[in-house]
Amino acid sequence: MTMMILHNAVIVTVDPESRIYRNGGIVVEGDKIKAIGQSPDILQHFSHLAHQIIDLHAQILLPGFVNSHVHTSQQLARGIADDVDLMTWLHARIWPYESNMTEDDSYISTLLCGIELIHSGVTCFAEAGGQHVSGMARAVELLGLRACLTQSTMDSGQGLPPSWAVLTADDCIQSQKELYKKHHKTADGRIRVWLGIRQIMNSSDRLLLETRDAARELETGIHMHVAEIPYENQFVMDSRKVDHGTVTYLEKIELLQNNLLAAHSVWVNDFEIGILSKAGVKVSHCPAAAMRMLGFAPIREMLDAGICVSLGTDGAPSNNRMSIVDEMYVASLINKGREVYAKGSTDPTALPAETVFRMATINGAKSVLWDDEIGSLEVGKKADMVVVNPLSWPMVPVHDCISSLVYCMRTENIVSVICNGQWIMKDKKIVNVNEEEVISAAKHAASGLLTRAGITIPSRMNVL
């Protein structure tokens, strides 16, 4: 196995003792971290064994970020649904777009999305539920990323495209079990397959229960949009006869478990925060997308209740920027600002930088049920790492490393990324695909797809 040493780095480990090495070194053997410590010690003990020794010149080394909610197959839909109401967003733009995708579109969309994720330091993501998982898997394998892939799954509800409306709960479970068999633990173990529930308004009870049971049987996770808008809670109260929304109902049918990743979870009350915490449900907070479409999620209350909250970008048509670096910044601001709205007084101490940084790293790993191997830099874990150059204008001077990473760092500060012990971006160059070729293929695929789907975007201002 090849051995590589990275030394002379500020290493932020996010280990249980929150250690930061001011002049640290790390040894990577194969796909794992073999040793970590002070640079001189690491060099003394491992130099003679290493195939490669890299001086990071006081740059910062971090655990790879985890994006716990992203729609990779929506990347070609960036900008097709900006400034429209939710029903237009869903019925007139996103569903026609997704239902007209080919597997090749999904492949190209995931390549394009993956490139943006890597540039922002993401090494692992949780697909929120998209089209053609086999296309996604091909792209993830090629890019060198780590991912939990999930098929978009719906079996009921208003306004579905005809090709989706015919699917039964059994069809949905069957196709996901086939995808699991085909792709789970492939790509050197970097790909896992999860079960998906797009959202409760498009799920029969049979689908919810069969998903719960299939996840138990396959020992995998469930990714679901939960409590996104007040109407959803009202719909659940009316149709399922419970006294509050989706979370209350999911508890009733025993779907609230520690393998559930609940995206958004904006409209939850105190009782529901309590039952989410008790069940060990993970929450993916997508602050930018929530501001666009959903509202303020009670993140501080969830964290105080002991819920594992991580960060997601959501998809390109609901956020536009697929950068977890931007999401850390936005999360810190929104949740401080929300204090005024929720409690009538300011509180700049809400969600401090170290909390937000943990959300993007170790909490992300816990959310995707992978914290035994990723989310922090520790001996025995997978070598998923990010090199940050703090010596350019967005970050200089760095007086307080962690706050600088959350409040100052831009995507542009991220220079290199390692996943599973392999470089997937080096000096800002994506290693395994040609970025220019993907961009041109994506432009071509996106315009073909919009034409097939019959989507036209009204022009703004006075276009001549």
Ligand SMILES: [Zn+2]
């Ligand atoms: Zn989503």
